[in-house]
Amino acid sequence: MAIFDESFHTHTWRCNHASDSERDYVECALQGGMKTLGFSDHSPYVFDGQHYSSFRMKPEQVDDYFDTLEALKAEYAGRIDLHIGYEAEYYPRFFAQYEKLIAKRPPEYLLLGQHFLYNEVEGIGSMRKTADDAPLIQYVDQVCEALDTGLYACVAHPDCIHYVGSALVYEREMTRLCECALKNDVPLEINLLGLRTNRHYPNPAFWPIVGRVGNTVVCGSDAHAACDVCDQASFARAMDMVQQYGLKWRSASCILNGGHLLR
Ligand SMILES: [Zn+2]
């Protein structure tokens, strides 16, 4: 039976809605028998004008993020493998300046967490419930465009779009998303935070499509508190989904290697 010993979706206090220290997350992961832990806090972003983003770290916190995690990486070497990434939206209008920002201290991986359509300055939240086709189509367009940049290693909560319209349109559009992820060798994440807190995702309409298209699937704890890092109970539910929908589950470190296992 698979055990949950690798997760690449972990936040830190810098995003203003997560608690505990990085060391607490690492210790909880070790206590839970995890082998690999990736940090993927909400990425800093650069906007034009006065926009202030309250749910992500600031560009001036990047050095502290890396310095803190690199020190822990060295201290815990041989006990647990730590990795440093970001969860980042794809905002076409601000992406060129985003790439410049992260080039200064490049993360090992980027999770695509498309929390907004267009961008957070002039767009709307992806998780806003809607029966309109337009936001769904925009979400899929934007995720596909993001994946085609080749910069994202995994799609976090790919089914976070909260569309409650036509089942046929949902199937058509999400098939497009899955086919694009497959073409780019990018795994899709079953989000354990969604399971843990009974969100609208994982969406039971989405995962049969993933099974049919044949995407690689990983689990991410999406921990915003240290005690959630090694969420075996939600992982067991995710493994039931893997069985039920015939999904190709892999340990999460495959995201460092285009969806293929490292060992
Ligand atoms: Zn968050």
Ligand SMILES: [Zn+2]
């Ligand atoms: Zn997210």
